Amino acid sequence: CAGDAIEVAGHSLVAVQDIQVGHKLALLDIPEGGTIIKYGVAIGVALQPVVAGSHLHLHNMASLYIATRPDQGGPSRHD
Numbered sequence: 001c002a003g004d005a006i007e008v009a010g011h012s013l014v015a016v017q018d019i020q021v022g023h024k025l026a027l028l029d030i031p032e033g034g035t036i037i038k039y040g041v042a043i044g045v046a047l048q049p050v051v052a053g054s055h056l057h058l059h060n061m062a063s064l065y066i067a068t069r070p071d072q073g074g075p076s077r078h079d
Contacts, residue, residue, distance in 0.1 A: 006053075016053040024056035036061050 004015045011027045019025050024038065029052050036044040036056060044061040054060075 011052075013053040016051060017055045019055045026050045026052050026054045026056050028052050030056075 002015055002018050006013055006015060006025070008025075008027060013025075013027065015025065024036070030036065030046045030050040032046055032049050034046045034050075035042050036046060043065050044056075044063045047060050047062055050056060050060055
């Protein structure tokens with residue numbers, strides 16, 4: 001919930017917005033064009049500057065995952 005203090009992987013921050021289950025929270029400030037890492041894998045690129053504690057999802061990031069899924073217009077295994 002917005003305003004909740006959170007500690008994750010040695011990062012202490014406060015949630016800027018309510019974050020739905022399954023969505024992401026920025027642990028660090030991310031500049032526009034910065035790579036978004038989840039579990040050690042690059043999953044997207046920030047479309048605008050993102051402040052630590054902010055909600056990260058398709059409204060402010062371009063997914064690298066969706067672009068690779070055949071059901072989302074990406075290449076198939078046969079391409």
